[in-house]
């Protein structure tokens with residue numbers, strides 16, 4: 580496996596396949612990690628893309644075109660995008676179910692993610708799964724499986740491989756406030772810290788684990804304070820502020836790349852929808868939701884960009900129209916494709932001896 584460390588970013592896709600294209604941010608990054616205007620616009624674009632894509636997923640679900648669950652990261656756009664943007668080409672991403680924007684930042688196409696959600700033939704799992712549970716080895720994206728925390732030991736394994744091969748890549752992974760309590764998270768952090776693995780764990784504290792509020796999950800003030808138990812840095816950031824997330828993750832990534840070991844970044848935000856499309860979140864007090872609505876990550880970043888003169892109302896309108904049309908085309912094309920044949924469902928599950 581070749582070592583690849585560059586600061587190239589993929590072009591934010593409007594829909595369609597965009598693999599391998601270097602984005603406007605490619606050469607603009609300064610060594611201290613400060614962001615050029617093109618980076619700011621790229622971050623904004625990825626966040627809007629995530630919101631637009633997921634709004635479409637919810638619509639397709641309510642139309643009965645997506646079977647199973649439909650999970651979205653409304654409220655998590657700054658966390659998903661800001662964190663993944665701190666990575667470089669050749670790094671590894673282990674996203675969770677609220678991190679659609681991170682897939683896009685790492686170069687995944689709208690088409691591929693649409694095919695995944697619609698479980699159509701030709702999707703990355705050949706239609707066997709209707710969410711983001713896939714692996715794309717080319718892009719070094721290792722998607723989550725249902726069992727919370729189960730991918731953390733796998734992320735550690737990749738980190739160990741990177742270290743043994745003397746590569747300089749970083750593994751970024753995520754866990755929710757609820758998932759942060761499972762045993763594998765502790766086991767993985769114990770191993771990663773003792774072995775100084777190049778791991779960044781983003782804890783997405785979005786106030787709820789399904790219907791359980793954080794007040795009933797733990798009594799520490801900050802989940803990042805748990806880092807002390809592993810002797811590693813832990814930082815808490817405002818998860819509705821994409822720049823705060825980016826800078827905290829960038830620091831953690833730099834530490835990991837220097838083989839100084841793992842870090843925890845706790846990103847505090849709100850899950851603005853129910854657990855999934857089937858859950859109307861009746862248990863969330865309306866006042867709590869309303870307070871977080873005022874901190875919408877996209878609206879918040881829009882204000883920053885408008886204030887800096889980087890974004891205008893006309894640019895925003897054009898961007899949204901362009902992204903929507905790309906997503907619509909992608910959905911229409913995927914809906915035209917068949918489901919995979921039923922007899923294919925078990926393929927790739929059990930060992931298949933080579934044909935004689």
Ligand SMILES: Cc1ncc(C[n+]2csc(CCOP(=O)(O)OP(=O)(O)O)c2C)c(N)n1
Nearest residue numbers: 677725726727755756757758785787788789
């Ligand atoms: C080990 C395990 N326990 C329980 C579940 C069922 N489950 C799926 S998502 C979820 C809530 C997760 O909450 P959190 O980790 O805070 O992430 P969020 O959905 O809020 O982003 C639960 C309980 C599971 N998938 N895996």
Ligand SMILES: [Mg+2]
Nearest residue numbers: 755756787788
């Ligand atoms: Mg949660």
